Amino acid sequence: MVLIDGKKISDEIKSEIADEVKNIASKGEKIPHLAAILVGNDGGSETYVAHKVKACEQVGFQSTLIRLPSDVTESELLKQISGLNNNPSVDGFIVQLPLPKHIDEQKIIEAIDPNKDVDGFHPVNVGRTVIGLPAFISATPAGIVELIKRYQIDVSGKHCVVIGRSNIVGRPVSILLSQKNTPGDATVTVVHSRSKNLNEICLSADIIIAAIGSPGFVKANMVKEGAVIIDVGTTRVNAPETKSGWRLKGDVDFDSVAPKCSFITPVPGGVGPMTIVSLLKNTLLAAKKQ
Amino acid sequence: MVLIDGKKISDEIKSEIADEVKNIASKGEKIPHLAAILVGNDGGSETYVAHKVKACEQVGFQSTLIRLPSDVTESELLKQISGLNNNPSVDGFIVQLPLPKHIDEQKIIEAIDPNKDVDGFHPVNVGRTVIGLPAFISATPAGIVELIKRYQIDVSGKHCVVIGRSNIVGRPVSILLSQKNTPGDATVTVVHSRSKNLNEICLSADIIIAAIGSPGFVKANMVKEGAVIIDVGTTRVNAPETKSGWRLKGDVDFDSVAPKCSFITPVPGGVGPMTIVSLLKNTLLAAKKQ
Numbered sequence: 001m002v003l004i005d006g007k008k009i010s011d012e013i014k015s016e017i018a019d020e021v022k023n024i025a026s027k028g029e030k031i032p033h034l035a036a037i038l039v040g041n042d043g044g045s046e047t048y049v050a051h052k053v054k055a056c057e058q059v060g061f062q063s064t065l066i067r068l069p070s071d072v073t074e075s076e077l078l079k080q081i082s083g084l085n086n087n088p089s090v091d092g093f094i095v096q097l098p099l100p101k102h103i104d105e106q107k108i109i110e111a112i113d114p115n116k117d118v119d120g121f122h123p124v125n126v127g128r129t130v131i132g133l134p135a136f137i138s139a140t141p142a143g144i145v146e147l148i149k150r151y152q153i154d155v156s157g158k159h160c161v162v163i164g165r166s167n168i169v170g171r172p173v174s175i176l177l178s179q180k181n182t183p184g185d186a187t188v189t190v191v192h193s194r195s196k197n198l199n200e201i202c203l204s205a206d207i208i209i210a211a212i213g214s215p216g217f218v219k220a221n222m223v224k225e226g227a228v229i230i231d232v233g234t235t236r237v238n239a240p241e242t243k244s245g246w247r248l249k250g251d252v253d254f255d256s257v258a259p260k261c262s263f264i265t266p267v268p269g270g271v272g273p274m275t276i277v278s279l280l281k282n283t284l285l286a287a288k289k290q
Numbered sequence: 291m292v293l294i295d296g297k298k299i300s301d302e303i304k305s306e307i308a309d310e311v312k313n314i315a316s317k318g319e320k321i322p323h324l325a326a327i328l329v330g331n332d333g334g335s336e337t338y339v340a341h342k343v344k345a346c347e348q349v350g351f352q353s354t355l356i357r358l359p360s361d362v363t364e365s366e367l368l369k370q371i372s373g374l375n376n377n378p379s380v381d382g383f384i385v386q387l388p389l390p391k392h393i394d395e396q397k398i399i400e401a402i403d404p405n406k407d408v409d410g411f412h413p414v415n416v417g418r419t420v421i422g423l424p425a426f427i428s429a430t431p432a433g434i435v436e437l438i439k440r441y442q443i444d445v446s447g448k449h450c451v452v453i454g455r456s457n458i459v460g461r462p463v464s465i466l467l468s469q470k471n472t473p474g475d476a477t478v479t480v481v482h483s484r485s486k487n488l489n490e491i492c493l494s495a496d497i498i499i500a501a502i503g504s505p506g507f508v509k510a511n512m513v514k515e516g517a518v519i520i521d522v523g524t525t526r527v528n529a530p531e532t533k534s535g536w537r538l539k540g541d542v543d544f545d546s547v548a549p550k551c552s553f554i555t556p557v558p559g560g561v562g563p564m565t566i567v568s569l570l571k572n573t574l575l576a577a578k579k580q
Contacts, residue, residue, distance in 0.1 A: 106423065127417030130465075131457050133396065157486040165468055167421050175420075175465075178455055178480050187491065189479040190468050196447040201477065 001258055002151070004230075004265040006143075009150050010273035014059050017280050021060035024287075032287035033062040034118065034279070035084055035093035039077065039103070040070030045096045052094075055276045061283060064090065074103045078111050085113040092118030092136075092286035094279070115289065118282035121168070130175055136282045141173040143274025144209065144230055148183045153207075153228055153263060156185040161205035163251070164212040165192045169232055173209055198222075210251035220256040229257060229264040232271050248272075291548055292441070294520075294555045296433075299440050300563035304349050307570055311350035314577075322577035323352040324408065324569070325374055325383035329367065329393070330360030335386045342384075345566045351573060354380065364393045368401050375403040382408030382426075382576035384569070405579065408572035411458070420465055426572045431463040433564025434499065434520055438473045443497075443518055443553060446475040451495035453541070454502040455482045459522055463499055488512075500541035510546035519547060519554040522561050538562075 025031060034056050038049045049065065056063035066080060077095075084093045093116055099105050109117075114124040120138035128135035137145075148155060160177050164170035170190060178188040186207065191198050193212075202208055202222040210218050211232035223229065233251030250267030258264050265271055315321060324346050328339045339355065346353035356370060367385075374383045383406055389395050399407075404414040410428035418425035427435075438445060450467050454460035460480060468478040476497065481488050483502075492498055492512040500508050501522035513519065523541030540557030548554050555561055 123414050123417030123421060123423070125417070126420050127413030127415070130416050130420055130461060131413060133413070157484045159487070159491075165470075171420060171465070175461070178482070180455075180484075185482075185484040187479065187481050187485040187487075189477065191477050192468070192475075194447045194470075194475040195477040197449070197477075201449075 001261050002263045003258075004147055004151055004263055004270055006147060006265060006270040006273045009147060010277045012150075013146070013277045014055065014280070017059040017277070017284060020284065025060070030089075030287065030290075031060065031062050032283050033064070033089055033091050034283045035064040035066065035087075035090045037066045037068065037077070037080060037084075037093065037095045039068045039072055039096070039099055042098070045098075049096050051276055052279060055280055056283075059280055061280065062089075070100050072100075072103075074107070077103060077108060081108065081111045085111075085116060088290070090116065091290055092116045092283045094119045116286060118279055118286055120282065126167075126172070129172060132179055132181075136285070137176070137278070138168055138172055139275045139278035139282070140169045140211075140232060140271065141176055142278040142281070143271055144173050144232070145176050145183060146278065147230070147265070147271065147274055148177075151263060153183070155183045155207060158186050158206035159204060160186040160188045160207040160209065161202050162188060162190045162209045162211065163192070163198075163202070163218070164210070164232075165190050166211065169211040170209075173211070177207075177209075208252075212251050214251055215249040216251070216253040218252040218257060220253065220260060223257050223260050225260050226262045227260065229261050230271060231265050231267050234267060234272060291551050292553045293548075294437055294441055294553055294560055296437060296555060296560040296563045299437060300567045302440075303436070303567045304345065304570070307349040307567070307574060310574065315350070320577065320580075321350065321352050322573050323354070323379055323381050324573045325354040325356065325377075325380045327356045327358065327367070327370060327374075327383065327385045329358045329362055329386070329389055332388070335388075339386050341566055342569060345570055346573075349570055351570065352379075360390050362390075362393075364397070367393060367398060371398065371401045375401075375406060378580070380406065381580055382406045382573040384409045406576060408569055408576055410572065416457075416462070419462060422469055422471075426575070427466070427568070428458055428462055429565045429568035429572070430459045430501075430522060430561065431466055432568040432571070433561055434463050434522070435466050435473060436568065437520070437555070437561065437564055438467075441553060443473070445473045445497060448476050448496035449494060450476040450478045450497040450499065451492050452478060452480045452499045452501065453482070453488075453492070453508070454500070454522075455480050456501060459501040460499075463501070467497075467499075498542075502541050504541055505539040506541070506543040508542040508547060510543065510550060513547050513550050515550050516552045517550065519551050520561065521555050521557050524557060524562060 120136040162174040177186040207228040209230045215235045231250035231252040236246045237249045239247040404412045410426040415425045452464040467476040497518040499520045505525045521540035521542040526536045527539045529537040
């Protein structure tokens, strides 16, 4: 059983990006610049954005954090987005989700210039991804594909079962792995809360990608001997033994499943660290396109 | 075994649309207007466009056919598209594919205003479809979903195998049937030329959608007793007994498969007629949005 080390791979990629940034700087060209808008003070969002800003520093990107109060109006937020769209210094930017309920999230996503939409949530980038055109691919699916690539896991012709059909993980990763590509060409089944025979379908899978947000959902009796397991779940569960009182738990019952696998990602330290490097890669791409 | 009558359903829908058009006209409002650009004289394209124009007449739409020579330049075609984008009389339009090789098809598709893109091929409409937002859904997948709906075939939780991963049929129909919707909520597997165990996977399907363009590909030994079969294939095969010398053959070996099915679409007369009514429905939608 190989434990997929997302931390190690993400460090490798960060180092590759840092080299590219040095190269850009040595030629006197513009350093990539990522901006983030953070609305309110949600604990999870604060942590995510702090990680993103820190990752920018690590690779030598310029970064800008725009903080807005939780009662900011939708029109004020739209004005900020328009400002970033028109700011030639900013190559790409994100609006950290979720947003307060009085703001229409989809409207915000669609206000971002698709050429600066490094989260890849704009319909244009989703559509281009599905069609197989160059696009900003959203961070988590791109990170999963990158892990599979770097560990040289052969998915062509294999049966890949994606658990979960979310717009930001399950759906896009199911499409990417099914496309004519390397890695790709997998036979992909998307299962979800309404699926019958879910256990039986998982048991037939060569690769399982669990992205349902239900801690410990995938049990050993759902996994074929030698399967590859990618665990996208990151639910906070109570853990009195830790200082914070919680820890992250994946969608896979790791202790029982791991012994059966050929490859498995841990939580934390698997898919998570890859998400941020995907965002950095998209920003680098955006900077090159400008 | 129920033979799904696409001709009958499409006539019903045309009649519903015609009623709506009468209603619009009686209020003195603008009649929906579909335009089509036809480049060159390809036999298949001529037939398709003629059918579309005829269908417009049947439901009372205004229609415009713009014919361009096969050696038209890309820039001239783009100018025509820009003209239609800016023509308030035209609610929606299509550029009949395929285009001559000297023209970049994707560039043409992306030049169409997404609000007039009644073929639903623009990345914005593909992306909106995938995200589950209101969109122009491309005609063949929308027609398949409509057939399933009108025949009240329950797909929720069922295993649906889509054979073929094309951007205009296999991929979008796989997504639509997997989404939280009615009809929808199916467990969908996309199989393709690189899939291993393709026969075995088909044999486990409650619903098979064959969109691979290989005449007679789906044989009786790939079909479970009681399965629903939707045949999207329309390949011209030699048929000396016909006046034209050819006939349309689907992707399913109809004679051997039909006796095992609960529902099956014939070719011709199944999915085909639904494609044009989907285009009419999109045009009506576009007219309402203007």
